[in-house]
Amino acid sequence: MAESPNGTPSAADITTPAEASIPKTVAAPKGGFSVSGFSSEATFRTQVFGPEDLHRAQTRIAHEIVERNHGPSDVVLVGLHLRGPQIAQRLAEAIESFEGVAVPVGSLDVAFYRDDIGLRHIHPLGRTEVPVDITGRVVVLVDDVLFTGRTIRAALDAVTELGRPRAIQLAVLIDRGHRELPIRADFVGKNLPTAEREDVRVRLRETDDVTEDTIELWGPEGGEE
Amino acid sequence: MRHLLAIDDLDRDAIIGLLDGSEYMSEVLAREIPKVPALRGKTIVSLFYEDSTRTRLSFETAAKRLGADTMTFTAGSSSVKKGESLLDTVRTIESMGIDAMVVRHSAAGAPHRIAGWIDAAVVNAGDGRHGHPTQALLDAFTLRRHRGDLTGARIGIVGDVRNSRVARSGIECWDRLGAQITLIGPPTLMPERLDGWPVDVAHDFDAVISELDVVYVLRVQQERIGRALLPSLREYYTRWGLNTDRAERMKPDALVMHPGPMIRGSEIATEVVDGPRSLVREQVANGVAVRMAVLFDLIGSGGLV
Numbered sequence: 127m128a129e130s131p132n133g134t135p136s137a138a139d140i141t142t143p144a145e146a147s148i149p150k151t152v153a154a155p156k157g158g159f160s161v162s163g164f165s166s167e168a169t170f171r172t173q174v175f176g177p178e179d180l181h182r183a184q185t186r187i188a189h190e191i192v193e194r195n196h197g198p199s200d201v202v203l204v205g206l207h208l209r210g211p212q213i214a215q216r217l218a219e220a221i222e223s224f225e226g227v228a229v230p231v232g233s234l235d236v237a238f239y240r241d242d243i244g245l246r247h248i249h250p251l252g253r254t255e256v257p258v259d260i261t262g263r264v265v266v267l268v269d270d271v272l273f274t275g276r277t278i279r280a281a282l283d284a285v286t287e288l289g290r291p292r293a294i295q296l297a298v299l300i301d302r303g304h305r306e307l308p309i310r311a312d313f314v315g316k317n318l319p320t321a322e323r324e325d326v327r328v329r330l331r332e333t334d335d336v337t338e339d340t341i342e343l344w345g346p347e348g349g350e351e
Numbered sequence: 352m353r354h355l356l357a358i359d360d361l362d363r364d365a366i367i368g369l370l371d372g373s374e375y376m377s378e379v380l381a382r383e384i385p386k387v388p389a390l391r392g393k394t395i396v397s398l399f400y401e402d403s404t405r406t407r408l409s410f411e412t413a414a415k416r417l418g419a420d421t422m423t424f425t426a427g428s429s430s431v432k433k434g435e436s437l438l439d440t441v442r443t444i445e446s447m448g449i450d451a452m453v454v455r456h457s458a459a460g461a462p463h464r465i466a467g468w469i470d471a472a473v474v475n476a477g478d479g480r481h482g483h484p485t486q487a488l489l490d491a492f493t494l495r496r497h498r499g500d501l502t503g504a505r506i507g508i509v510g511d512v513r514n515s516r517v518a519r520s521g522i523e524c525w526d527r528l529g530a531q532i533t534l535i536g537p538p539t540l541m542p543e544r545l546d547g548w549p550v551d552v553a554h555d556f557d558a559v560i561s562e563l564d565v566v567y568v569l570r571v572q573q574e575r576i577g578r579a580l581l582p583s584l585r586e587y588y589t590r591w592g593l594n595t596d597r598a599e600r601m602k603p604d605a606l607v608m609h610p611g612p613m614i615r616g617s618e619i620a621t622e623v624v625d626g627p628r629s630l631v632r633e634q635v636a637n638g639v640a641v642r643m644a645v646l647f648d649l650i651g652s653g654g655l656v
Contacts, residue, residue: 235375237375237389238379238387238388238389238417238647239387239388239389243389243390243651243652244650244651247652248651248652249372249652250372250375253375253378254378254379254382283388287382287384288382288383288384
């Protein structure tokens, strides 16, 4: 999931930090995009990916995953809620189209493994479902935006409770920097230099009620910091 | 809200939020390792002034599945016997450093009083004849899983409604979710007044049984019944018990529930308890998931939704 500056999953977290202490109805946020602490005064900066660019990036990542692992046979794609499962599904379809192999796709919710439980309002975003035993296989975690790395740390805990993979790799559409933990991605759609208070907004057809995939950079009014 | 003291404190959206949260917990419980570290480092104490097996174990299991530490206090084996007041007991336990206190007490309102004394979150696990909110929630959760929705469901609560905190919380909860509730039993076991209760009353079980979607059987609380209220248990079973005869006259897809502990042959036939309509075992299993959702929302998620 995309993360906002304080390490929160922004796609999921439709509350601003100021609202975070206010109890709010748990609802699987759909059709929303990531909103950080400046939602009301945020302005559009630039389009990072349009639908064609995103498609090319996904296709390249799919090829890289197969290349790195000498074929798709041991690979399990595990998407992190909110958008990871859909992206993992797309990668699996791409791999199937050129390798003819259906790679298993799972979904993972990391809410109960986060390190900021109790500090803000946290709720699960989806089901954890991995259709195969991951022990001995290569798990590729899939998410939309890599930011502080805290979501991935939680995901590493969550996934190792499901079994002991031979290796865990990470695929993301956007790496926007500002890591707070020693974590890096193995497969990256685009490295995007950002300011900490900027916001990467990912909208996918399957999850966000839009007709075209887009990834945009938004920032606080008044330009770059 | 920092505590769960009564269903009345929750509106419909809050109830649905907890039921949705329980779905996720249920999924956690189905995993090979049915445990998450969500409440790691938190301490939850159960303070039970009244006997209970399933509720206490259910809360403690819920706390452990979320990675919390648990402590248990039961009045039978404690300083209460030496005369310590509730206030002193509660303050003493709080001094040990706790995040939540799960309270069962024979006095209605005891959890409310405790909530005013301490900083930790308080969960009402049954207080006198007043309420038992997590039971109502787990029943709603169980029904929702079977029916998808409680809207329009006709639920008959059979038995000692007058003395039942389960019935009181159930009525508040299921009414908010759109169910229609009928109380069934002898006049002597109905509440003295029904002003403002969103219920119908039927004294003839046989007249309504074929219209019900759910028959919710209450335990005959012998310890609370004065002899004058019921001529005999046998007569009670004949007129108000869910025997196999009555079960056969239920709607084909109607369901049977019981909050436990149940007395087979005293309010419900053993064949019905173990039969295909019965949700009794699911209720117990779902209790853990629902209590996980409540505990996580109170002390993990930053307040009940």
